Amino acid sequence: MKILNFLKLLQPYKILIYILVIMIFIFTIAPFGWLIISSISPKIELLSTPPHWIPHSPTLKSYKAIFFGGPTTIRAARYFKNALINSVIIAGSVTVLCLVIGSMASYSFVRLKFRGRKPLLLMILTTQMIPAVAIVIPLYIVMMNLHLLDTHLGLFIAYSSFILPLIIWIMMGYFQTIPIDIEDAARIDGCSRIGALVRVVLPLIAPGLAAAGVFAFIIAWNEFFLALILTSISAKTLPVLISEFSTKYGADYVMMSTGGVLASLPPVVLALIFQKFIIKGLTGGAVKG
Amino acid sequence: MLSGKIIQKTKKFLSSPTGVAYLLILPCLIVIFGIIIWPVLYSLYISFHKMYMVHPGEFPFVGLKNYIKVFRNPVFWAALGRTFYFTGVSVGVSIILGLGIALVLNQEFRGRAFMRGLIILPWALSSVVNGMMWKWIYNGSYGALNGLLLQLGWIDSYKIWLADPKVAMNLVVMAEIWKETPVGVIFILASLQTIPNPLYEAAKVDGANAWSRFKHITLPLLKPIILLLIVIKSIWAIRDSFDVVYMITRGGPGDSTQVVTYYAYLATFKFLRFGYGAALAYLITLIILIFAVIYVRLLYRREM
Numbered sequence: 306m307k308i309l310n311f312l313k314l315l316q317p318y319k320i321l322i323y324i325l326v327i328m329i330f331i332f333t334i335a336p337f338g339w340l341i342i343s344s345i346s347p348k349i350e351l352l353s354t355p356p357h358w359i360p361h362s363p364t365l366k367s368y369k370a371i372f373f374g375g376p377t378t379i380r381a382a383r384y385f386k387n388a389l390i391n392s393v394i395i396a397g398s399v400t401v402l403c404l405v406i407g408s409m410a411s412y413s414f415v416r417l418k419f420r421g422r423k424p425l426l427l428m429i430l431t432t433q434m435i436p437a438v439a440i441v442i443p444l445y446i447v448m449m450n451l452h453l454l455d456t457h458l459g460l461f462i463a464y465s466s467f468i469l470p471l472i473i474w475i476m477m478g479y480f481q482t483i484p485i486d487i488e489d490a491a492r493i494d495g496c497s498r499i500g501a502l503v504r505v506v507l508p509l510i511a512p513g514l515a516a517a518g519v520f521a522f523i524i525a526w527n528e529f530f531l532a533l534i535l536t537s538i539s540a541k542t543l544p545v546l547i548s549e550f551s552t553k554y555g556a557d558y559v560m561m562s563t564g565g566v567l568a569s570l571p572p573v574v575l576a577l578i579f580q581k582f583i584i585k586g587l588t589g590g591a592v593k594g
Numbered sequence: 595m596l597s598g599k600i601i602q603k604t605k606k607f608l609s610s611p612t613g614v615a616y617l618l619i620l621p622c623l624i625v626i627f628g629i630i631i632w633p634v635l636y637s638l639y640i641s642f643h644k645m646y647m648v649h650p651g652e653f654p655f656v657g658l659k660n661y662i663k664v665f666r667n668p669v670f671w672a673a674l675g676r677t678f679y680f681t682g683v684s685v686g687v688s689i690i691l692g693l694g695i696a697l698v699l700n701q702e703f704r705g706r707a708f709m710r711g712l713i714i715l716p717w718a719l720s721s722v723v724n725g726m727m728w729k730w731i732y733n734g735s736y737g738a739l740n741g742l743l744l745q746l747g748w749i750d751s752y753k754i755w756l757a758d759p760k761v762a763m764n765l766v767v768m769a770e771i772w773k774e775t776p777v778g779v780i781f782i783l784a785s786l787q788t789i790p791n792p793l794y795e796a797a798k799v800d801g802a803n804a805w806s807r808f809k810h811i812t813l814p815l816l817k818p819i820i821l822l823l824i825v826i827k828s829i830w831a832i833r834d835s836f837d838v839v840y841m842i843t844r845g846g847p848g849d850s851t852q853v854v855t856y857y858a859y860l861a862t863f864k865f866l867r868f869g870y871g872a873a874l875a876y877l878i879t880l881i882i883l884i885f886a887v888i889y890v891r892l893l894y895r896r897e898m
Contacts, residue, residue, distance in 0.1 A: 325698045326709060333715055336772060339738050340727045354752070355741030410622035419615040425623075427890070432630045434886035436833045438858055439879040440633035442640060442872050447633075466629040469622060498614050527720030529837050534863060544722040548841060551726060558730060565723045576718035580711045583718075584780050 337569070343562035344368070351558060367563040385564060387539075388546040392568075394457055395542060396525035399464040400518050407472035408480075408514065412502060414473070415480035416488075433470035437530050440466060445534060455537045463531045468524065472517045475585070479513025480506075516582035523572040523583075543568040634879070641873040647866035660873035670874070672849065673857040676763065680853055681831040684770040689823055691771065692778025693816070697808075699779065700786045710783065717776040721834055725841025728769035732756055732842070756843060759850030766842050766851050770831065773838075778823055785819040786812070818892070825889045829882050854878055 343351055344367055346360040374382035413419070414426055444463055445454070453459035483506060491501040529544040536545060547568055550561045576583050607613040644656045664670050699710055716724070731738045734754030743749045756762045789812065797807050836855035839845060845852035845860070852860075858878060862871025 319703075322698065322701050322703050326703055326705075329695050329698060330709065330712070332772075333712055333776075336727055336731060337715060337719065339731060340723075343730065352736050354736075355745050356736065356738065358741075406621040406625065409618040413615040413618040417611045417615040417618075419612040422615070425619070428631075429622075429626060430890055431883075431886060432626055434829055434882060434889065435630060435634060436829075436855075436879060436882050438833075438836075438855060438875045439637055440630060442862060442868055442875060443633035443636035444629070446640075446868075462629060465625050469625050470630075473622065523718060527722070529720065529722045529840075533840075534859075544720050547720075547722050547726055551729065558733075558736065561726065562730065565726050569719050569723050572718040572720065573715060576714050577711060580714050583714060584784065587777060587780055 340562050340565055343558060344566045346559065348559055367559045368567075371560065371563050371567065384541075384546055385567075388541050388543045389567075391457065391536075391540055392526055392543040395460050395464065395540075396522050398457075399461050399468050399525050400522045402461075403465055403468045403472045403521060404514055404518055407469050407517070408476045408510070411473045411476035412480055412506070415477050416485070429470050429473055433467070433474060437467065441531060441534055444531075448535060454535060455540045457540050459535055460532060460540055460542070463535055464525050464528065467528075468521045471524065472521055475517040475520060476510070476513055478585070479510045479516070483509050512582075515579070516585050519575050519579045519582050520587075523575055526572055637872050637875060637879075640869055641876050643869050645868035645872070647868055656869070660869050661877075663870060664873050664877065669849065669852075669857065670854070673852050673854040676850075676852065677832060677835060677854040679763070680767055680770070680835050681828050683764075684767050684774060684831050685824060685827045687767075688771045688774040688827065689778050689820060691775050692823075693782055693820070695775065696779045696782035696786060697812075699783060713776050713779050715776070716773045717780075719773065721773065721837035722841055724769060724773045725838045728765070728772075729756075729842045732765055757847055759847055762843050762847060763851050766838055769842060770834070770838050774827060774830070777827070781819055781823055782816060785816055789815050822889070822892050825885050825892060829885045829889070832878065832882055832885075 342358070342360060345363040345365060346357065347362060347364055350357040350360050350362070371382055371385050410429075414422065440463075448454045448459045448463075453462070487505055487509070488501045491505040492498065496504060527544065528542075529548070532542045532545045533548070536542065543564075547561075547564050550557075550564050641660055642655060642657060644652070644654050644659070646652070695713065699706065699713065719727070732755050734740070734752060734756065737752075737755075739755065740749070740752040744752065755765060793811055794807055797811060802810065832855065835853040836859060839851050839853050839856045840859075843851040845856050854874070855878060858871055858874040861867050861874060
């Protein structure tokens with residue numbers, strides 16, 4: 306009897322779960338989905354009341370225009386390409402450099418017992434919390450004096466301030482999973498400490514490097530506040546350009562949506578492909594087990 | 595001879611654990627001192643000076659005058675209040691929503707792996723695209739929100755939502771909630787998976803229903819992670835409030851969505867009052883550091 310009752314209960318419960326899942330699906334996808342639809346809709350359909358939720362004649366015209374320029378959008382197109390290149394250069398270079406020096410540091414923190422280890426670690430952990438607003442005024446003044454405003458190098462330097470602590474934090478979690486015996490074995494076989502690090506440990510933490518790298522790249526790619534203040538024309542990144550789209554190019558909602566979709570493509574694709582890495586990066590030290 | 599000795603000594607130090615450690619950490623320390631710690635201290639120094647960039651040559655010491663000016667300014671207190679409203683509501687709602695979604699995604703259903711992957715989407719969008727997207731949805735003349743509500747028959751004609759001060763603030767908060775919910779889901783899901791199943795089985799045998807299982811097993815075990823989420827998300831919300839406000843309302847209508855980060859930005863980079871701005875920035879940092887200390891404490895307590 307009890308089993309029968311349970312089975313009866315199971316069905317409505319299952320249906321409820323599926324209804325909830327569908328609601329979660331819509332909640333997650335609808336806003337961004339609307340941005341994508343806006344980017345492929347002809348203007349007339351988008352601006353009708355109410356808008357056509359599914360465009361009758363979708364078009365990729367705006368995508369073509371943003372890359373190759375149309376009769377009215379040559380300048381927008383040039384700015385977009387420029388900003389895209391800037392974003393790739395800055396997010397890419399800051400990720401690579403911080404990966405190198407960050408993983409060196411996190412290796413020491415995990416493996417080596419040395420004087421000042423704990424206070425240093427605590428300091429780095431705290432620096433991760435310091436908001437950009439706390440450092441932006443001095444950075445601005447110094448970069449103005451060194452003529453680093455609106456340069457790749459300037460933004461690259463500023464970005465290391467939050468990417469580096471992030472990478473140290475993630476990489477420490479990975480180094481902790483490598484058994485120390487492997488390294489000891491390599492050293493007995495005649496490797497130096499650095500040699501063991503490069504030849505034995507490095508291949509083992511490759512997934513960690515990938516995780517930290519993807520995570521850092523997305524964060525750097527999406528950063529806005531520092532880029533807004535430290536760049537003006539030539540080193541402008543995509544987020545800054547997007548923020549100008551809505552005001553500078555009047556009410557071209559299709560073009561604006563197209564820019565938004567394209568700027569989101571790299572982080573969204575990376576996040577969906579490497580979701581396990583991202584989850585590791587996000588939960589880092591916070592969730593154990 | 596002497597230089598040979600020094601080289602030998604250096605070599606010995608560099609092969610000792612401390613030597614190797616500092617060699618490996620050195621580049622990192624240079625970065626952290628150069629672009630975090632030094633600017634933070636320099637910020638403090640500037641905040642004790644009058645630095646009005648319209649007259650860049652003058653840099654007189656004014657002591658605590660900038661801070662006193664901040665504290666006497668009702669605009670600051672209003673902005674601070676809005677920041678707490680923005681932070682409190684967005685963190686609270688996104689955690690409750692995240693808990694609900696995580697509990698659903700923890701059940702057995704078809705396409706579970708797919709949904710768990712998809713949930714990360716809002717997080718991956720930049721705050722700028724997120725803000726732009728919601729501003730477009732809220733648009734008074736062509737927005738999707740107006741279209742949807744009209745079709746549902748909830749409104750008779752399109753409304754300019756962002757022109758209403760109270761509505762504007764809540765719409766800004768809503769945009770932040772949408773983007774910030776996935777982080778909560780991911781943390782809570784990860785934590786849910788560490789709860790051993792036999793615990794639930796035993797409770798079932800004892801006749802506990804779903805609600806009491808949730809209340810007596812799930813919730814207490816999730817408490818540490820929820821506590822952690824509240825703290826870390828508050829830090830993020832205070833920090834990120836600038837982006838979303840900048841994108842959707844620029845502090846308007848009037849001052850009604852001007853949060854303290856946006857106020858500091860205006861004071862510094864629009865009105866060029868760097869000294870006053872530095873004082874503001876310092877106060878924001880202090881608030882965040884209070885949360886940060888709690889966060890580190892929570893983490894450390896769990897590590898022990």
